[in-house]
């Protein structure tokens with residue numbers, strides 16, 4: 001067990017059903033800062049003396065749409081993120097073919113962009129939108145905004161919002177159920193780039209009854225599960241060293 005990358009490679013090679021459970025740290029190397037890091041959205045709002053739990057909630061969206069859609073972090077220049085070595089490796093592994101399942105806390109769709117076919121998005125995604133009145137679905141390029149910068153449905157003038165889980169909203173039960181099933185039926189669980197502090201993500205990993213657990217995270221994690229391998233390194237850098 002002296003070479004952690006070699007051991008990681010061996011565990012992946014030997015596994016049949018791999019579940020990759022990822023958080024913000026999986027996307028940082030794609031240019032998306034961790035929500036709570038210094039240049040993340042959460043911290044930016046706090047700098048503006050705004051309470052993120054309030055202004056990124058469904059209640060705030062409904063009561064103050066003109067404020068919700070005009071927050072400083074919402075109008076930042078959008079740089080299109082690209083999948084990094086971790087996203088690309090996992091997609092390539094699935095093509096091998098190997099049964100790779102992704103459960104992500106990120107909303108950026110980078111796993112799908114890389115080519116992964118089985119992705120459970122715990123917090124939804126920010127590339128799909130729907131009208132809150134009629135439910136019509138919209139892509140990012142189809143959205144029209146009113147004079148207050150609020151995205152509006154041309155049919156009924158309803159507010160169009162991203163399919164993300166806001167504060168005060170719950171993860172959809174069917175999404176949680178699917179995540180549980182995938183974790184419970186895998187023999188290798190890779191937990192990467194997440195501090196696992198947010199519920200119910202924290203509880204999900206307890207459904208694992210398989211063979212091995214790997215943690216790849218810059219900071220140490222305390223979880224209530226025996227861990228077979230810990231790699232204290234960034235997720236992208238780690239996957240860059242692996243071969244298919």
Ligand SMILES: [Zn+2]
Pocket residue numbers: 131132133134135136153154155156157158
């Ligand atoms: Zn509508």
